[in-house]
Amino acid sequence: MVSLDARRIGQLENRDTLEAKLGALREGDMIKAQVRRFSPGEQPYYETFEVPYQKWMRVLDVLIYISEELDSDLSYRWYCGSKMCGTCALRVNGREILACWAAAEPEMTIEPLRNLPVIRDLTVDRRPYEKRFLELEPWIHRDEPYPGFPEPLTHREMRFTSKALDCISCAACYSACPVVGLGDLTRFCGPAPLVQLGQAALDPRDSRERSQELIEQASIFSCVSCYRCEEVCPASIPIVSKVIEPLKALAYRTARKKPRHPQTFLGIIRRRGRIDPSELVLRVQGLRALARLRWAVSLLIRRKVNPWATVFGRPIPGIASVRRLFRTFLRTS
Numbered sequence: 001m002v003s004l005d006a007r008r009i010g011q012l013e014n015r016d017t018l019e020a021k022l023g024a025l026r027e028g029d030m031i032k033a034q035v036r037r038f039s040p041g042e043q044p045y046y047e048t049f050e051v052p053y054q055k056w057m058r059v060l061d062v063l064i065y066i067s068e069e070l071d072s073d074l075s076y077r078w079y080c081g082s083k084m085c086g087t088c089a090l091r092v093n094g095r096e097i098l099a100c101w102a103a104a105e106p107e108m109t110i111e112p113l114r115n116l117p118v119i120r121d122l123t124v125d126r127r128p129y130e131k132r133f134l135e136l137e138p139w140i141h142r143d144e145p146y147p148g149f150p151e152p153l154t155h156r157e158m159r160f161t162s163k164a165l166d167c168i169s170c171a172a173c174y175s176a177c178p179v180v181g182l183g184d185l186t187r188f189c190g191p192a193p194l195v196q197l198g199q200a201a202l203d204p205r206d207s208r209e210r211s212q213e214l215i216e217q218a219s220i221f222s223c224v225s226c227y228r229c230e231e232v233c234p235a236s237i238p239i240v241s242k243v244i245e246p247l248k249a250l251a252y253r254t255a256r257k258k259p260r261h262p263q264t265f266l267g268i269i270r271r272r273g274r275i276d277p278s279e280l281v282l283r284v285q286g287l288r289a290l291a292r293l294r295w296a297v298s299l300l301i302r303r304k305v306n307p308w309a310t311v312f313g314r315p316i317p318g319i320a321s322v323r324r325l326f327r328t329f330l331r332t333s
């Protein structure tokens with residue numbers, strides 16, 4: 001087996017890591033920034049700028065150089081410059097970053113966030129995202145009157161909320177989420193609104209019944225736990241394990257009518273020992289899946305579903321242990 005260090009040496013030699021790429025830059029070397037430009041009513045295009053590298057240069061410094069020294073009317077947004085306000089998120093080489101925090105690279109393709117309308121160049125309209133999270137009323141609703149300060153709270157009670165409170169509302173995760181990109185097909189509200197909601201809904205003082213809005217308005221069970229949101233979160237919030245999964249559990253536990261998606265999901269795992277996307281889609285969507293023929297075909301083409309495995313696939317070899325786990329879980333829950 002190749003050790004981690006040996007792999008790193010290989011990466012460094014091949015200049016694959018950011019460290020290796022930056023190590024190749026000296027002050028004054030030219031950085032090539034290919035920036036997506038767009039103005040309303042015009043076709044988008046990419047414009048290439050050359051910017052002299054300076055030590056510790058960030059993506060934001062490159063953008064400032066372009067607008068101030070190269071006299072460009074490039075549109076982008078930033079405010080605090082120190083990873084606090086969340087306004088400078090965009091994509092560099094296909095990955096969501098904060099411009100004020102990410103190091104400049106020798107060659108960069110700089111684009112606006114996805115899943116939000118572009119107003120101009122790198123500036124997106126955040127209103128659709130803000131509308132989604134405001135609809136979920138992400139503030140504490142109390143049955144009991146406020147008892148006064150301080151309120152006794154334990155670390156254990158606040159273990160999920162405290163993670164969600166680190167959110168700087170940058171919408172990087174919203175851009176990275178592949179399910180948000182499906183739009184009206186799922187009506188999934190996205191990871192960022194769920195993190196905002198988690199700040200209140202996972203707080204022990206919140207007494208609002210949230211299952212209906214989590215299932216219907218937020219469509220929380222459309223999340224496929226792919227972890228793309230977590231990978232890009234600049235605040236390192238464990239979005240899936242500490243916010244979305246606890247919210248899913250809350251929705252399932254408190255729902256009067258149990259949502260079909262998690263029940264189907266569990267049923268498939270119990271029978272097969274693994275998830276089967278085609279069966280999940282067919283059983284959750286039912287006849288609606290057939291009505292959405294174009295969508296079903298696109299899932300087939302992208303190999304997201306495999307009807308052959310659904311019909312002829314056998315359970316995994318250790319299925320007896322999986323079923324035993326289910327029996328234990330059902331006895332103890």
Ligand code: SF4
Pocket residue numbers: 176177178179180190191222223224225226227228229230240244
């Ligand atoms: S884990 Fe869920 S919320 Fe996060 S990117 Fe994947 S589908 Fe979206």
Ligand code: SF4
Pocket residue numbers: 086166167168169170171172173174191192195232233234235236237239
């Ligand atoms: S959860 Fe992370 S990536 Fe998403 S909006 Fe908050 S800080 Fe940004």
Ligand code: FES
Pocket residue numbers: 078079080081082083084085086087088089098099100101
């Ligand atoms: S400018 Fe505020 S987070 Fe980047």
